[in-house]
Amino acid sequence: MATVNITINGQKVLAKAGQTVLEAALDAGVDIPRLCHHPAVRPYGACRVCLVEITGQRTLQPACTFPVSEGMEVFTETPKVVEARRFVLHLLFSERNHYCMYCQMSGDCELQALAYRYGLDYWKYPRPFTPLPVDASRTYFVMDHNRCILCRRCVRACGELVGNYTLGVRQRGANTMICADMNVPFGESTCLSCGTCLQVCPTGALMDRHSAYRGLEKDVERVKSVCAACSVGCGVELVVRQGHLLRIEGDWNAPVNKGLLCELGRFKPLFEGRNRVRTPLVRRDGALKEATWDEALDAAAKGLKAGGAAVALASPRATNEALNAFVRTFGRLGARLGSLTPVPEFLAKPEGSLAALDEADLYVVVGVDLGKEFQVAGFAVRRGVTNRGARLVLLGDGKSDLARFARYRLDVSQVNEAVALAQGAENPVVVYGAGAGEVLPRLRAALEGKARFVGLVPGTNSRGALSLGLNGARPDGAKAAFILAADDQVDEGLLTALAGVRFLAVQASYFGPLVERADVVLPAATWAEKAGTLVNTEGRVQDLRPAAAAPAGVKTDEEILTALAARLG
Amino acid sequence: MAKVKIATDWLDACAGCHMSLLDIDERIVELVKHVEFTSSPITDLKHPPKEGVDVGILTGAVGTTHQEEVAKRMRERAKILIAVGDCAVFGGICTMRNFFDKEEVLRRGYIETESTDAEGKVPRSEELGKPLDRVKAVNEVVKVDIHIPGCPPPAKALWYALTELLQGRIPVLTGDLLTYE
Numbered sequence: 001m002a003t004v005n006i007t008i009n010g011q012k013v014l015a016k017a018g019q020t021v022l023e024a025a026l027d028a029g030v031d032i033p034r035l036c037h038h039p040a041v042r043p044y045g046a047c048r049v050c051l052v053e054i055t056g057q058r059t060l061q062p063a064c065t066f067p068v069s070e071g072m073e074v075f076t077e078t079p080k081v082v083e084a085r086r087f088v089l090h091l092l093f094s095e096r097n098h099y100c101m102y103c104q105m106s107g108d109c110e111l112q113a114l115a116y117r118y119g120l121d122y123w124k125y126p127r128p129f130t131p132l133p134v135d136a137s138r139t140y141f142v143m144d145h146n147r148c149i150l151c152r153r154c155v156r157a158c159g160e161l162v163g164n165y166t167l168g169v170r171q172r173g174a175n176t177m178i179c180a181d182m183n184v185p186f187g188e189s190t191c192l193s194c195g196t197c198l199q200v201c202p203t204g205a206l207m208d209r210h211s212a213y214r215g216l217e218k219d220v221e222r223v224k225s226v227c228a229a230c231s232v233g234c235g236v237e238l239v240v241r242q243g244h245l246l247r248i249e250g251d252w253n254a255p256v257n258k259g260l261l262c263e264l265g266r267f268k269p270l271f272e273g274r275n276r277v278r279t280p281l282v283r284r285d286g287a288l289k290e291a292t293w294d295e296a297l298d299a300a301a302k303g304l305k306a307g308g309a310a311v312a313l314a315s316p317r318a319t320n321e322a323l324n325a326f327v328r329t330f331g332r333l334g335a336r337l338g339s340l341t342p343v344p345e346f347l348a349k350p351e352g353s354l355a356a357l358d359e360a361d362l363y364v365v366v367g368v369d370l371g372k373e374f375q376v377a378g379f380a381v382r383r384g385v386t387n388r389g390a391r392l393v394l395l396g397d398g399k400s401d402l403a404r405f406a407r408y409r410l411d412v413s414q415v416n417e418a419v420a421l422a423q424g425a426e427n428p429v430v431v432y433g434a435g436a437g438e439v440l441p442r443l444r445a446a447l448e449g450k451a452r453f454v455g456l457v458p459g460t461n462s463r464g465a466l467s468l469g470l471n472g473a474r475p476d477g478a479k480a481a482f483i484l485a486a487d488d489q490v491d492e493g494l495l496t497a498l499a500g501v502r503f504l505a506v507q508a509s510y511f512g513p514l515v516e517r518a519d520v521v522l523p524a525a526t527w528a529e530k531a532g533t534l535v536n537t538e539g540r541v542q543d544l545r546p547a548a549a550a551p552a553g554v555k556t557d558e559e560i561l562t563a564l565a566a567r568l569g
Numbered sequence: 570m571a572k573v574k575i576a577t578d579w580l581d582a583c584a585g586c587h588m589s590l591l592d593i594d595e596r597i598v599e600l601v602k603h604v605e606f607t608s609s610p611i612t613d614l615k616h617p618p619k620e621g622v623d624v625g626i627l628t629g630a631v632g633t634t635h636q637e638e639v640a641k642r643m644r645e646r647a648k649i650l651i652a653v654g655d656c657a658v659f660g661g662i663c664t665m666r667n668f669f670d671k672e673e674v675l676r677r678g679y680i681e682t683e684s685t686d687a688e689g690k691v692p693r694s695e696e697l698g699k700p701l702d703r704v705k706a707v708n709e710v711v712k713v714d715i716h717i718p719g720c721p722p723p724a725k726a727l728w729y730a731l732t733e734l735l736q737g738r739i740p741v742l743t744g745d746l747l748t749y750e
Contacts, residue, residue, distance in 0.1 A: 099655070099659065099661065099662070099664070099749075100655075100749035100750050101655055101661070101662065101720040101749060101750045102662065106749070106750045107750070112749065115749070116747055116748075119741065119742070119743065119747065121658070121716040121717070121718055121742055121747060122652070122658050122659070122706070122708060122713070122716040122718070123658075123659055123706070126709060127660075127664075129664065129667035129668055129703065131668040131669075
């Protein structure tokens with residue numbers, strides 16, 4: 001790689017050609033303050049706190065946008081620079097409401113940290129005290145315009161990263177405001193509630209309802225793990241305080257999602273509506289009663305052995321380790337084994353890389369609604385369409401939220417048109433899901449060697465389940481059944497199919513119709529409470545790490561299955 | 570050497586900043602070897618002496634004509650004026666009323682509160698200071714020499730500032746001595 005010799009504060013630095021002054025300085029360990037800059041979005045140069053002195057330049061220059069060049073001399077903390085930064089901070093504090101003492105971000109706020117760094121012990125300019133609205137129309141987080149510094153990180157995250165362009169600014173100068181769409185309440189806008197804006201906001205303008213006032217960065221631990229909402233397998237950072245899960249953030253370094261998460265991954269687990277199963281339960285005289293682990297495990301073993309014709313089904317939300325224990329335990333019993341989520345034959349093997357979505361100039365999406373499932377893959381399609389001018393062909397799914405991004409909405413009968421469009425593209429990618437069975441063979445036959453195919457498998461860890469021979473099965477004809485439900489939700493069909501089952505043991509984290517129907521309930525840890533590995537749709541094996549504390553009396557899947565195996569003999 | 574004279578007073582304040590001053594604990598014994606507290610809102614003598622003091626400390630924001638007078642009097646009588654606490658330095662929580670019309674605030678405070686009976690009325694005696702249209706930081710009314718923000722400022726920040734002054738230096742708050750909360 002071409003390099004450039006520069007000096008920063010007199011220190012020789014070998015920068016990479018094409019880097020900005022800020023990037024070169026950070027690589028060299030020199031911290032230049034910034035507010036509008038975020039490494040995940042493009043440099044913007046709005047806030048002016050990264051101003052530096054560059055020899056030969058008439059005025060101070062923003063380090064975040066200024067490119068390095070051979071022989072450049074940069075000075076990052078001269079009296080002139082510090083004076084300019086203090087001036088910028090005084091201006092920022094003279095707008096809106098930046099009283100720290102009643103802000104939930106106080107202590108973690110980037111604006112406050114800079115004011116401390118540059119010793120602002122008073123404010124130079126009077127404030128206008130214009131009351132600005134607080135928009136609490138979204139379920140998971142609140143926008144307080146009074147705390148906003150108009151850095152536009154949120155706007156750029158929404159557009160550049162998610163490709164959704166819900167956020168923008170309206171008006172000019174002192175009247176500038178962040179707004180959604182054509183200035184509608186955020187909750188009524190095209191916002192997807194993915195929370196990327198929340199994650200990048202430097203101040204208390206965007207406030208997370210779940211974690212607000214529950215702990216500052218100094219009070220919490222961050223545990224890198226993987227999201228279990230779908231088979232995309234996004235990297236997450238679980239923010240926990242004393243065993244309590246406060247917040248879920250996208251891991252900027254994760255290869256799959258590069259910091260993004262969707263509503264299902266970021267917020268849903270924190271707003272779990274189901275009640276937790278906290279003790280083992282055994283059905284006595286028609287009702288589920290609390291029992292000890294020994295009583296429940298004995299009852300489960302007895303019922304499963306006595307019932308004959310047993311079936312054992314596992315949720316694909318279970319880890320590889322749990323599924324292994326599951327297969328060992330019930331294989332020995334001679335039970336029929338399966339998974340709760342059927343995977344069609346054409347999705348049985350991993351195909352394609354999600355990274356291909358950021359290279360495509362044409363998408364053919366078939367048999368999957370990327371607006372509802374696999375949303376982070378959908379974000380890649382959105383940003384491909386809005387930022388790179390890629391074209392989207394929705395084949396057979398006109399109702400998807402992605403429809404407004406589609407250039408072509410075709411019925412499955414028009415598959416030949418989709419093929420023709422793909423033939424004419426440079427880098428077409430076919431994204432398919434479980435509903436693509438009908439047309440996939442035709443697309444494959446026509447586009448083999450031309451298009452890249454990316455398969456999105458239903459079920460979080462279906463890849464792990466399939467590798468152990470577990471695919472969708474129903475308890476039809478069984479007399480006894482064991483269901484490893486983990487923290488999954490089960491569908492009506494399964495409950496109907498369980499009608500003929502005389503004995504049902506369930507391993508579950510939450511109450512629900514399945515637990516209500518069970519004869520024995522074994523309470524299990526949730527996704528955030530256990531260790532293990534999950535395989536994503538691409539076949540990537542990723543680590544799940546325990547972050548939250550499970551309630552006393554709850555065991556992990558492996559612990560339960562091992563104890564049960566001992567009793568099944 | 571004559572003792573350094575210090576006077577304190579409060580404006581639109583909650584007394585928390587004076588509490589923080591007392592929170593320097595037994596070090597106050599050390600301090601009074603070198604300084605004389607001439608007056609404060611929590612001692613018998615309330616007003617800074619006419620002959621003046623070396624250091625004047627004001628806590629609280631300026632919300633009424635009376636507080637404006639108190640601030641001006643302290644400025645006149647003190648060689649060095651310190652604004653202590655977020656209210657004195659920035660206006661602080663008292664400025665919350667700046668987002669509303671003054672009469673609306675008075676009505677809400679004296680008539681419409683849930684604990685007020687039908688007799689509620691806004692006090693408008695000539696002897697009382699009149700609310701200003703807008704609550705201000707002390708430095709919007711008089712010149713302030715040293716600012717010590719915090720809600721309240723930590724006792725160690727007050728101790729640091731006073732001991733620096735005693736040694737003839739102007740205190741510059743850094744690290745955890747500078748806080749807004």
